Amino acid sequence: MIYNTYDVIVVGAGHAGIEASLAASRMGAKTLMLTLNLDHIGQMSCNPAIGGIGKGHLVKEIDALGGEMARAIDETGIQFRMLNTKKGPAVRASRAQADKALYRQQMKRVLENCPNLALRQGSVERLLVEGGEAKGVETQIGEIFYGRRVILTTGTFLKGLIHVGDRNYSAGRAGDFAVQGLSDSLNELGFKVGRLKTGTCPRLDGRTIDYARLQAQYGDDPPIPFSFSTEKISQRQIPCHITYTNSRTHEIIKSAIHRSPMYSGIIKSRGPRYCPSIEDKVVRFADKERHQIFLEPEGADTVEVYPNGLSTSLPLDVQIEMVRSIQGLERAEIMRPGYAIEYDYVEPTQLYPSLETKLIKGLYHAGQINGTTGYEEAAAQGLMAGINAVLSLRGKEPTILARDKAYIGVLIDDLVTKGTDGEPYRMFTSRAEYRLLLREDNADLRLTDLGYKVGLATEEAYRLSEDKKGRVAGLIEALENSRINPALEINARLESLGSAPLRGQSSLAQLLRRPEISFSDLVLFAPEFAGVSASLGLQAEVEIKYSGYVQRQMEGVKRFRKIEAVRLPADLDYMAIAGLSHEVREKLTLIRPCTLGQAARISGITPAAISLLSVYLKKQMVA
Amino acid sequence: MYQEDTIAAVATPMGEGGVAIVRVSGPDAERIAREIFARSGGRNGRLRTHTLHYGTICEPKTGEVLDEVLLTLMRKPRSYTGEDVVEVHCHGGPFLVRRILELILSRGARHAEPGEFTKRAFLNGRLDLAQAEGVLDLIRARTEKGMRLALGQVRGGLSRWIGELREDLLEILVQVEAAIDFPEEEIELLQRDQLAAKTEALRGKIAELIGSYEWGRLFRDGARVCIAGKPNVGKSSLLNALVGEERVIVTEVPGTTRDVVEESINLGGLPVALWDTAGIRRTDDQVEKISVHFTRKRIAEADAVLAVLDGSCPFSPEDRAILESLKEKKVLIAINKSDLSPRLDMRELTGLGYKETMLISAKEDFGLDHLKQELRSLLLGVEIEPQVALTNLRHKAALERAQASLNEALKTLRRSLPPEFVAVDLRDAKEGLEEVIGVISNDDILKRIFDQFCVGK
The missing domain is CATH 2.40.30.260 (Elongation Factor Tu (Ef-tu); domain 3)
Structure with a gap:
């Protein structure tokens, strides 16, 4: 029984499945979204909110790359709050309460209106694999769908088991069936499948x-x-x-x-x-x-x-x-x-940073199946899996966001390098080494061009972000060059802002370096800047006020990029490198890091092992 | 599957000795042992690990018995290198030891490179970086005290101490990070001034450890003391008197000029190289030349100068030139020949700013013990033995980086900047500490936050 053939099949219609399906179909791939229940697309199984610290960052990045989550919550949000407003710009984060039903409807509407995208109800029980490559999926009623790429976004549905007190029953979440066969199918293919637990409120x-x-x-x-x-x-x-x-x-x-x-x-x-x-x-x-x-x-x-x-x-x-x-x-x-619910997940160290599995070519995992929690973490992975599935169909290199580029990069790198350590993974800003550089406010400047290049972000978004980059630079220059004198009225205004009076001539940039002076305060001294948008002003303020710290993070980024640029051949025989301990060799063989930097982040890999590896690579290059 | 090869070397110094040890490490160590070792009583079978076995070493081809030995097998991972290790304790003749080693090499082992056993111990995670460096210091130790310092490092003294400092730092960092990632939670966090106080305290501890470097370095490398003075003030006899029974090792230091005699003494555990600048003759017009010579070369290198004056002569321009060239150094003034009638005008010395002087007689062995004590405390500063001493320049540099980062953190705290900026400095400091012991891990902070605070609404 062959019904159809697709470029990309997405299994699941939660937050990961939605972004994966939209990304693939918007990039022009013939896509199928398969879900257990077409009425529950984009369901918020737990709390009715999107964003939060670290998570808001992810949503903004999804938006910059051309994903849907940010627009959907803007459309259906019933309370918006900026968190950490008393702290610096890097850790301010957006959070919004969603109208759950509206959010579902909104997402379904967007999916149904997306060209190239078919939606079907069905429970996938088996993965079809031939010669180590994903070929399609089979549902519980024996329906077969062929696809050149398959993205699994199974959430808590794999052998989901709900507990209330000493009672338990099989369910993917309250009110939905669980999927029984698929994790066995993955297990048989050789994947390490584990079990996690999460819970929700009455x-x-x-x-x-x-x-x-x-x-x-x-x-x-x-x-x-x-x-x-x-x-x-x-x-x-x-x-x-x-x-x-x-x-x-x-x-x-x-x-x-x-x-x-x-x-x-x-x-x-x-x-x-x-x-x-x-x-x-x-x-x-x-x-x-x-x-x-x-x-x-x-x-x-x-x-x-x-x-x-x-x-x-x-x-x-x-x-x-x-x-x-x-x-x-x-x-x-x-x-x-x-x-409480227990469910199967697949250890994410079995993935490449593209989210493709190392075991089965053309198979991608995104969302809770990778041991994460959170709608935003799921959506971010879904988006990247969708993008990379299509890029690989076209024979192109995958898009891999580095840790200095995006929280999404930190998320995926942590997953594929360190795994889950037995606990669902959630984003926190402290996971990002270059936190000062990865702000919500500059997500567009960091990522829109990338989203545009892969064919997701719109031409207009791209133009706006490029334009903004130029205007930020111009504004900084203008602030460095505008001077004010220590006139009486100026010093009186400074005093009212709790700032020390000027003793001599100063540039506006110098004034902005004072912790207590914000960009909006500058308008008091230089009305010509009154027309500048708040978002533009913030960019300039951050770069000027925190330049010392930003500079130091940039230095760190330079060191990071250097070690990250050393690529490790996919077929490197770690067992043949003299001097590496057994444990180190086994770990490297298991994870197969793509770069020397990734290798260094694997837990248990010592700095000495990295030096040895780097010496070995240099010798290989000479030979 | 690829295995590490097996290495072997003589672990005891070459030369005649009662007993020598040949050490073998690697996957073939046990096989080689079974091939060349016959247990007394002809028992065969598996060798028990961590047990001394008595028997003979035989050439398997000819059956020739080479020596009666004690042999131990230490199966991995409970061995020095973390691999299977065999040690053969044989009689100590150089020829015999060499034959046993050659026999082992002929059975498939490779001759170890210098330091390779320690390198393997480090690579296999048996020693951390600081410990491995300690082993090298231990081997090179020149006095018992130096050895104890190195041993402390091998046994993890420094690593433990750095670990404690890192704990202190993480405690501060956890507060800062929790404030950033969990602002909505009702958790009690330290205030800015409390954070500053803790940071300040930590910085103090790191400064103390950095301060111990000088101390540690002197014990490890030995102190260099230059005996200076014009001819015939008794420098050489002072040198000989000081060396006396204290003489430990006479080294020929390559590159030392022939006009310097070096002797080593043990000053209460502190190895001291004494330099006698004998042989320099001055003529009237060369006073300045001598002083330049002193200043520029030996004195510049010395940790302290023992300036010798002749108490039976009046203070001379040469004495003055020498003392004036010592302005920047740690100086101990010894007035020799105090057994003769004094003719030296002490006011000349006080005029030059030297108040403390010592009366000695190298000839009569008078005042020398006191001189040694004074010299030792001059070199070491106040004699309070640090719990842990830094002996390695790499460690010092990493700690200085941590210290500088903490200074920045304090500035950031005082400027009332938001916590994520404080975190940048604290994380830099953490990296500095971890550089010493070679730990890299980012997850500790989150783990601690979850353990310490009730987060998650």
């Missing part, structure tokens, strides 16, 4: 929450969009609310802890430590008197509320008692219980 009925007793948290006014192409947010904005657990909540949890599958030993796999269940928080940080709970609306047209911070897999009766011990939730009804 959903509450907003009509039973006493908001009058709770503190509201409003978004920024005006809301600042994610996408560089969005002019304005038009959804009506809705506040979140904040409440806290208390000693009674903690008592309830502690006295029922033996009924939690995490503590009774039913669940053996590890969950993420940065996203702990409430029972974990209460046990591990017993001296904390209360934990913050954010009540986030799941949408404008629904009463469902997500109590962020209450992730749990305790039995339902304990969940109800626990929820009702919290201020404002005394009468709250649970509409959907919280749960």
Whole structure:
């Protein structure tokens, strides 16, 4: 039974699957998106929000490269907030609450309107492989799809098992079937398949929450969009609310802890430590008197509320008692219980940095199948897998973002080099060595040209970003050359800004170097800069104010690029390099790093081993 | 699968000795041992690891017995190199030892390069970089004290100490990073001034360690002391008196000019090379030339100068020229011939700024013990033995880099810049510390944040 042949088949329609499908079809490849349930495309299985610190950075990068996530959240976001505003520009990050239903509809609309893209409902149970190459997939009813490239974005669906208390049942997430056969198929092909755990909160009925007793948290006014192409947010904005657990909540949890599958030993796999269940928080940080709970609306047209911070897999009766011990939730009804879910993932060290598997040519993995968590991490990988699948169809080199270029580069490099270490991987800014250079505000300047070159970012976006680069340089020069004198009124203004008076003539750039003076303050001294856009001003401000630090990071980048430029041949026989220890040889043979830099980042690879490797390469080159 | 080859060498110094050790390391070590070693009582079978076996070394082809030996097998990874190691303890005649080594080489081992056993230990992760460097120092140690310092390093003393400093640094960095990545969490973090205080304290500890380099270097390489003075003040007899029974090693240092005599003494564990600048004769018009000569060459190189004056003569222009050329040095003034009637005007010395002088008599062996004590404390500074001493220039440079980065971090903190800028400096400092022990890891910080703080809403 042959129904169809495609260039690219994407299995899954979550956040990774969406970006992969859109990237492939937009680049002109005949693409098929296969999903278990066409009504659940772009479902937010956990919290109704996009972005956050490190994650917002990823979304902006996806946008610059020509992905969809930023535009979709701008279209459907009901509360936008910039985080870390009191800190420097590099670690400021966007976050938005989404209207879940609208987000799904928006994504489905975009997919259905995309040329070259077919959508089909079906559960993929088997991968078709011939001569070490992916050839297609087979569904549970025996339907076969042939494809030259296959991208797996299976989320938590591979042998998903939901736990609530001591009860468990098979599901990909609450309300959806799990996929049973596909991970066996991967296992048989020789992939190392592991198991991870994550969890989610119960959903509450907003009509039973006493908001009058709770503190509201409003978004920024005006809301600042994610996408560089969005002019304005038009959804009506809705506040979140904040409440806290208390000693009674903690008592309830502690006295029922033996009924939690995490503590009774039913669940053996590890969950993420940065996203702990409430029972974990209460046990591990017993001296904390209360934990913050954010009540986030799941949408404008629904009463469902997500109590962020209450992730749990305790039995339902304990969940109800626990929820009702919290201020404002005394009468709250649970509409959907919280749960933990275990699922299969495929160890990502089995991937090349292109996200193609080393074992099967033409097979790509993206998203939670690679052991990550988070919609943004998934979307970023989906986008890159989509791009690289099409590039490889065309016989072109894959696009690999370096660690000094993008958070996406840090993410993928960490995954394929270090693996997951048994815990779902989430992005944090501290993972990025060149954090000062990888800002949300310059994602367009860093990546739009790349997105344009592969055929995803629009001509207009490309033109705008190139134009912005030129204007930033011009503005910096203008600020260096504009001088002001220590006039009385100028010094009075400086004093009102909490800044020391001028003693002699100064350039505006010098003034901007003072920590307390921002670009918007400069307009007070030089009205001719009043027309400059905030985003342009910020670029100039960062480069001028933090030039010393930026310079130092650039030095680091230079060293990084030098070692990164040393390519390691794919067929290098590590067993033949004298002096390397056994452990080092085995690791290098397993990971097959593409560059000397990547080799150095593998855990357990000593600096001495890297020196030996580099000497060996030099000798080889001479010979 | 490719295996490392097997290396062998004589581990004890060449020459006649009671016992010599031939060491073999690598995958073939055990096979070679079984081929050439016959256990007493004719027992065959597997050699127990980490056990002394008594037997004979035989030439397998001819059956000729070469020697009665003790042999140990240390199976990997519990051996010096981390590989299978065999040590043959044989009688110490140079000819015999060479024959045993040749026999081993003929069975498939390769002669080890200098330092190759240690190199393998390092590459196999048995020693970290600082420890491996310590082994080399240990081999080169010239006094017991120097040896103990090196041994401390081999056993991980320095690495442990650097590890502790790194812990201190991570503690600060965790605070800074948690503030950046988890601003929405209700976690209690240290305030700016508390961070500055901790950074300051850490910087102090690193400075102390850097300060110990001078100390460590003197013990490792030995101190160089130049005995200076005009002719006939008794320099040579002072040298001989000082050397006396303390003489340890007489080295012929290549490149030393023939006009300098070098003797080595052990000053309470501190190896000291004494340079006597005998043979330099001055004529009236050459006073300046001599002083230039002193200043430019030997004195410049010396760690301290022992200036000798003749107490039985008046202070002369030559004395003055010599003392004036020593302005920049650590100087100890010894007034010799104090057994004779004093004619030296001490006011001349105080006029030149030298207040502390010592009366000695090289001939009568008077005041020499005191002189040695004074010389030792002059060289070492205040005699408080550091817990760990740096002995390696590479370590010092890396620590200086860490120190400079911490200075920057303090500046950044004082300027009230946001935490991500403080983090840049702290991460640089961390790299500096890790350069000494060769650890590179980025994940520690996140792990610590999760362990320490309740994050994740």
